[in-house]
Amino acid sequence: MPEKFDLKPDTLAASQGAFWVERHIANTMASAHWHNHVELNxxxxxxxxxxxxxxxxxxxANRLILFWAAIPHQTIxxxxxxxxxxxxxxxxxxLGLSVDxxxxxxxxxxxxxxxxxxxxxxxxxAERWVEDWxxxxxxxxxxIVEEVRLRVRRLILDGKAGKEWLSVRSKATSSGPAVRHAETLTDLINEHFAEPLSMSQLAKLAGIHPATANKAFRDVLGISVNEYLTRYRIARAMQLLADTNIAVLNIAYDCGFGSSSRFYEAFKDRTxxxxxxxxxxxxxxxxxE
Structure with a gap:
């Protein structure tokens, strides 16, 4: 069974796939979470x-960000x-927006x-959107929905024009060993998700003892390496399902699932x-297929 994650009650509608606007006091997350939206913060x-x-x-502060929230993410x-x-x-x-x-x-x-x-x-x-919503x-x-769509289009257009649409990471400051191990492991998953992977293989690629790697991953992200891998594969499969006409069976293999039945089961369990x-x-x- 997939690992379960709780969302705040005020984001219940958002968790069900609806457009939603909210404001809350940000806190560090005990575990990674995901939902099937493009999120603006x-x-x-x-x-x-x-x-x-x-x-x-x-x-x-005051710099708008955007990311695909189906990929597990966590405030640290x-x-x-x-x-x-x-x-x-x-x-x-x-996907319906006219963007690059x-x-x-x-x-x-x-x-x-x-x-x-x-x-x-x-x-x-943003203040007006929260109040009106x-x-x-x-x-x-x-x-608000129309304004947000336009703002996303301009955000992408401005970033493309300035060739600066990828985020700047130089000010990130959390650099403890557990965070570094988690970064290394997730980076390896992102590079090798289409291949057969095990915890021991990932740990070897990362140059970390498997027990240390697994503990660091859970300490930082609050989920297992295998669950992150499955969820990342599903997120990549979503992109292919939405943006290409590749057959479902081929997507299953392209995203690292060994069979269509495993892909269907994992996809339905989590979405x-x-x-x-x-x-x-x-x-x-x-x-x-």
């Missing part, structure tokens, strides 16, 4: 660091009383997008849908 003040896709990603460092605005954009909405296809694919493959410059208007817009007015909520149902929902080509 904005910190009006303070700072925080994610462990995402094998790297520490520094989040600076947060300044005191940091208020965080989160916008959850359903994958189908993201290569950047879109890169985001779904684990790139972390950060606004190339701080724009104070983002903080003003919490008011519950359907027409205002509809406007509640079959791969074909997911492909239809996000508007991908209706291709059978």
């Amino acid at each position: 904005l910190l009006p003040a303070g700072r925080m660091t994610y462990l995402f896709n094998g790297k520490q990603e520094y989040v600076e 460092e947060v300044s005191d009383n940091a208020s965080l605005v989160c916008i959850y954009l359903p994958l189908a909405d993201f 296809r290569d950047i879109r694919r890169s985001i779904m493959q684990g790139k972390f997008l950060s606004n190339p410059r701080i724009d104070i208007s983002d903080a003003m817009a 919490s008011g519950g007015d359907p027409m205002r909520r509809e406007l 509640g849908q079959t791969p074909l149902a997911f492909r239809r929902i996000v508007g991908g080509s209706d291709v059978d």
Whole structure:
């Protein structure tokens, strides 16, 4: 059985795949989590660091960030009383945007997008989105969805123009041995996910004793290496299901699953849908095995 993760009650709608806006005080996460959205974050003040896709990603105040939240992610460092605005954009909405296809694919493959410059208007817009969304007015909520879609398009366009659309990591500061081991292991998973992998093989590639590697991974991410590997493979499969017409069976093998039955079981256990149902929902080509 897959490992289970709890989301905050106020993100229940978001966890079910809906568009959602919320604000909360950010805290370090006890374990990694994931959901099937493209997520935008904005910190009006303070700072925080994610462990995402094998790297520490520094989040600076008033700099909008965006990432594909189906890849397990976790806050590992947060300044005191940091208020965080989160916008959850359903994958189908993201895929429907008129944006650079290569950047879109890169985001779904684990790139972390950060606004190339701080724009104070983002903080003003985020404050309005939170206020209007919490008011519950359907027409205002509809406007928020449209504004967020436009903001994502501009974020990608601005980043592409400045050739700075990948995040800057130089300010990440958490560098204990457990974090370094977790970074190494997740980075190796990202590179070798399509291959047959075991804990002992990963530990050998990382130059770490298996017991040390497994403990470090759980201490930092709160999940097993095998669960992270499975969830990462599913995230990569989602990208292929949504963005290509590759047959499901081929996707299963391309993403490291040994058979279509193992792929279907893992995918449905963690998403509640079959791969074909997911492909239809996000508007991908209706291709059978």
